[in-house]
Amino acid sequence: MTINFSPEHTDPSASLDFIRNIIAEDLKANKNDGRVHTRFPPEPNGYLHIGHAKSICLNFGIAAEHKGGLCNLRFDDTNPSKEDIKYVESIMKDVRWLGFDWGDRLFYASDYFDRLYQYAVQLIKKGKAYVCDLSPDEIREYRGTLTEPGRESPYRNRSAEENLDLFECMRSGEFEDGSRVLRAKIDMASPNLNMRDPVMYRILRAEHHRTGNKWCIYPMYDFTHCLSDSIEGITHSICTMEFENNRPLYDWFLDQLEVDCHPRQIEFARLNLSHTILSKRKLLALVEGKLVSGWDDPRMPTIAGLRRRGYTPESIRNFCDRIGVAKRESVVDIALLEHYIREDLNRRAPRVMAVLRPLKVIIDNYPEEKVEEMDAENNPEDPGMGSRKVLFSKTLYIEQHDFRENPPKKFFRLSPGSEIRLKHAYYIKCTKVIKDEHTGEVIQLHCTYDPETRGGWSKDGRIVKGTSHWVSAAHSVKAEVRLYDHLFLRANPDDEKDRDFRTFLNPNSLETLTSCRVEPCLAETAPGSFYQFLRQGYFCVDSVDSSPEKPVFNRTVSLRDSWAKIEKSRGTEAPYF
RNA sequence: UGGGGCGUCGACAAGCGGUAAGUCACAGGAUUUUGGAUCCUGCAUUCGGAGGUUCGAAUCCUCCCGCCCCAGCCA
Numbered sequence: 001m002t003i004n005f006s007p008e009h010t011d012p013s014a015s016l017d018f019i020r021n022i023i024a025e026d027l028k029a030n031k032n033d034g035r036v037h038t039r040f041p042p043e044p045n046g047y048l049h050i051g052h053a054k055s056i057c058l059n060f061g062i063a064a065e066h067k068g069g070l071c072n073l074r075f076d077d078t079n080p081s082k083e084d085i086k087y088v089e090s091i092m093k094d095v096r097w098l099g100f101d102w103g104d105r106l107f108y109a110s111d112y113f114d115r116l117y118q119y120a121v122q123l124i125k126k127g128k129a130y131v132c133d134l135s136p137d138e139i140r141e142y143r144g145t146l147t148e149p150g151r152e153s154p155y156r157n158r159s160a161e162e163n164l165d166l167f168e169c170m171r172s173g174e175f176e177d178g179s180r181v182l183r184a185k186i187d188m189a190s191p192n193l194n195m196r197d198p199v200m201y202r203i204l205r206a207e208h209h210r211t212g213n214k215w216c217i218y219p220m221y222d223f224t225h226c227l228s229d230s231i232e233g234i235t236h237s238i239c240t241m242e243f244e245n246n247r248p249l250y251d252w253f254l255d256q257l258e259v260d261c262h263p264r265q266i267e268f269a270r271l272n273l274s275h276t277i278l279s280k281r282k283l284l285a286l287v288e289g290k291l292v293s294g295w296d297d298p299r300m301p302t303i304a305g306l307r308r309r310g311y312t313p314e315s316i317r318n319f320c321d322r323i324g325v326a327k328r329e330s331v332v333d334i335a336l337l338e339h340y341i342r343e344d345l346n347r348r349a350p351r352v353m354a355v356l357r358p359l360k361v362i363i364d365n366y367p368e369e370k371v372e373e374m375d376a377e378n379n380p381e382d383p384g385m386g387s388r389k390v391l392f393s394k395t396l397y398i399e400q401h402d403f404r405e406n407p408p409k410k411f412f413r414l415s416p417g418s419e420i421r422l423k424h425a426y427y428i429k430c431t432k433v434i435k436d437e438h439t440g441e442v443i444q445l446h447c448t449y450d451p452e453t454r455g456g457w458s459k460d461g462r463i464v465k466g467t468s469h470w471v472s473a474a475h476s477v478k479a480e481v482r483l484y485d486h487l488f489l490r491a492n493p494d495d496e497k498d499r500d501f502r503t504f505l506n507p508n509s510l511e512t513l514t515s516c517r518v519e520p521c522l523a524e525t526a527p528g529s530f531y532q533f534l535r536q537g538y539f540c541v542d543s544v545d546s547s548p549e550k551p552v553f554n555r556t557v558s559l560r561d562s563w564a565k566i567e568k569s570r571g572t573e574a575p576y577f
Numbered sequence: 578u579g580g581g582g583c584g585u586c587g588a589c590a591a592g593c594g595g596u597a598a599g600u601c602a603c604a605g606g607a608u609u610u611u612g613g614a615u616c617c618u619g620c621a622u623u624c625g626g627a628g629g630u631u632c633g634a635a636u637c638c639u640c641c642c643g644c645c646c647c648a649g650c651c652a
Contacts (some may be wrong), residue, residue: 015591015598043652079651136650143648147579150648181650191580193648202650221652245581245647267582269645274588322600324590326583329645333588336601346614381614412612421610456610467610491588535611563612 017325019266020062023236026264027066032235038063039072039234040095040102041109041225043079044087044209047295047302048094050316050337051271051278057320058268059238060100072232073102077110078224080208088209094303099313109219109228110210116219117171119227119257120182120200124163128256129200130156131166132183139181142188143196149189150196156185170203173216177203184223186252194249198222226250227259234263240270241327271323272331275486275506276301277493282501291505292487296544298554299487299509309484310530310540310556312348315341331492338557345530345538345556350378350385353423353469354518354533354553356481358397360444360473363428366394371475375455376424379532390519391475392425397517398445401574402468405433405442408572412466414445420466423534427453427464469534476517479551481539483511516553523548535559 016024023036038059042052063071073095077083095102123129132155134142144150158166167182169175182201190196200223205216226249229237237250244267254262272278278301286292286300295302298309306316319340323332353376372392378385398414407415414420419429432446452459456467487509493501522531527543537558546552567573 017590041652045652076652082651139650140648145579145648149579178650183650193580196648199650204650218650220650225652241582242646243652246652247581269583322589324600326590328583328590330589333601336589339601342613351611380609380611410612423610464610466612469611532611532613535613537613559611559613561612566612 018327019058019236019238019268019325020065022264022266023062023066026235034068035233035235036063036066036069037071037233037235038069038238039074039229039232041074041076041228041239042091043076043082044084044091045079045082046087046280046284047304048091049278049280049283049300049302050273050306050319051301052094053098053303053316054271054320054323054325055238055240056095056098056100057317058325061321062236062238070105071100071102072105072107072234074107074109074228074232076221076225076228077108077208077210078218078221079204080206080218081204083209085209090304094307097307097313098303098316105232107228107232108210109224110208112224112228112231113211113215113219115231116224116227119253120167120219120223121164122257123184123200123253124167124182125160126256127160128185129182130158130163130185131170131180132156132197133180136178139199143193144188146193152188153183153197156197167201170201170217171215173205175203177205177216179203182217184249184252186249192245192248194222194246195252198249222246222249223253226253226263226265227257229263230254230259230261233261237263237265239265239267241267241329242270243267267327268325269327269329272329272492273301273337274331274334274491275488275493276334277488277501282494285502289502291502298482298484298542301487307528308543308554310345310528310538310554311337311341312344312530315344318344333491334486341538341557342560345532347381348379349530349532349538351376351380351534352519352522352531353390353471354479354481354516354522354531354536354539355397355399355469355471355476356483356513356516356533356536357400358471358515358517359400359403359442361396361398361428361470362444362446363394363396363449364431364446365448368394370394371472372454374424388521390424391472392422393472393474395473396422396470397473397476398422398468398470400442402466403430403442403445404574408567408570410566413468414447414466418466419464420468421453421456421464422470423467424456425454425470426450426456427458427462467535469536471517471519473517475520477520477523477551479516479518479522479553480545481513481516481553481555482542483513483555485509485511518551518553522553523551525551530556532559 040059060071063069132153142151181199183197186195188196201217247265296304296308319337373389376390377387402413426449428447428449434444488504489506490504493504530540538556539553542552
């Protein structure tokens with residue numbers, strides 16, 4: 001296990017969440033021989049997202065916090081019509097990437113199909129299950145409603161012998177898909193609809209990604225899950241709130257079958273994140289509607305998307321630890337996620353200069369052919385990361401936003417006549433502004449530099465308030481930069497019932513900049529490596545589209561920007577050309 | 578309208594009868610060769626509402642209000 005324990009889970013004085021509290025009590029009461037064994041049970045029918053990360057961190061985290069604690073990875077693969085091997089592969093990759101290890105405990109519910117069948121037979125023999133010939137529509141009718149009890153199926157009182165025979169025929173393929181089901185015989189009048197003779201097995205001729213065509217009947221979730229947990233010796237079966245109504249059924253199967261291991265199911269509230277959606281169905285709609293480039297589009301809240309966006313496993317784990325675990329429905333502010341990636345990258349990302357929207361600057365009093373090597377520290381937060389050389393010359397690029405012809409109050413950057421520091425280089429003063437005669441756009445600046453300020457210090461103690469990043473025109477390379485922003489404009493895109501969530505998509509969630517100039521060393525970096533582009537944000541090399549010939553960077557998250565905040569509150573932001 | 582669950586700062590979230598932790602966000606200030614980072618400071622007389630019990634209630638009781646989940650041969 002490579003995870004770092006967060007302080008709140010290792011500090012005994014810190015408060016535990018209600019699940020860890022329950023487990024601590026169980027341990028104190030000597031339940032389960034002192035064992036703690038959890039599991040993460042995804043269905044391989046889609047990609048994992050940050051909501052799953054919460055569950056993964058919870059389950060694997062709890063196991064890691066206890067001596068001898070274990071967490072299994074188990075695929076809940078009981079519905080071959082929706083599942084696929086490609087999802088099991090992506091899920092394993094994502095769990096591993098998040099930093100968790102299931103050791104040799106990789107399981108599949110399909111591993112238990114034979115045993116499950118035997119359990120079903122046992123139930124039939126006990127008179128607790130029966131084969132029902134009702135059609136799906138009839139079953140629904142017989143189930144009753146929220147306020148009215150259901151009616152018993154006419155097939156409910158078949159003999160055990162007949163049921164055994166019929167069930168065997170179901171298995172051997174003698175009946176059509178959907179023509180019969182095996183049902184638990186519980187209580188058609190139960191106020192909990194899950195207890196109104198739930199279906200245990202359905203006939204479904206679909207090739208299973210692991211068992212092939214061995215089966216034409218497949219067990220349902222409720223029957224499978226509790227028994228899979230029991231077979232694996234799970235002590236605490238942690239799931240989300242919508243399964244709370246299923247708990248009596250979970251317990252019923254285990255009680256009826258008198259199994260040795262009866263795990264305790266505990267439900268917690270699933271994660272909701274502001275400015276995005278965490279529903280497999282809706283995420284799929286974005287992918288299929290080509291509203292994003294795929295499951296790993298850097299705007300997607302999927303693990304694959306976050307990874308491509310530049311999020312680190314550490315930041316996601318810290319986030320999951322911080323949001324807590326409770327039963328109340330909530331929406332976590334995405335700013336909290338952004339806080340954790342900034343915190344992690346601030347510590348670890350090498351600083352580098354990149355000009356996203358270049359504005360040419362000529363230093364008039366700098367010799368034509370001269371090139372100087374300037375020392376630049378790689379990370380002021382970590383001197384151990386060393387320094388590098390950055391080349392300075394007569395023709396440079398600075399950021400368009402670092403110049404303002406008519407500077408507003410408190411604008412510390414370059415403007416006609418003002419002086420700023422070029423990071424790691426010299427002080428420069430703007431002497432002349434060249435504009436496009438038709439558009440009025442500022443296209444070039446003429447400046448002078450002070451040779452006495454090499455490295456960015458002046459001996460006379462004169463203070464410049466602004467420091468800009470820059471790049472030498474001749475000693476920089478072109479790059480594409482993708483600026484990502486929130487996927488949705490609304491904090492909660494589904495809170496308006498009559499408006500489709502897609503109407504709140506942020507039209508500016510992706511802005512592609514193609515004429516950026518970056519330090520030459522950035523052309524040669526490995527996919528996924530991350531940097532802080534000085535004064536702008538954290539960026540990573542795109543793992544799909546970047547190449548040394550055409551480097552592509554994704555903005556993971558911007559730096560906090562108090563000047564932008566001031567401008568925004570004043571409404572005086574400058575336009576980009 | 579049956580059953581189950583949940584309501585504590587803008588967002589999360591502790592609190593478990595002794596007088597509202599923490600984090601993010603936000604707002605000030607210090608500092609700064611990133612308007613970054615860092616560091617200080619401020620930010621719920623009040624816990625969905627109303628009653629009640631108690632010397633004392635977010636915590637216990639009663640009633641009310643609001644939100645979520647359940648009528649798949651999905652999980």
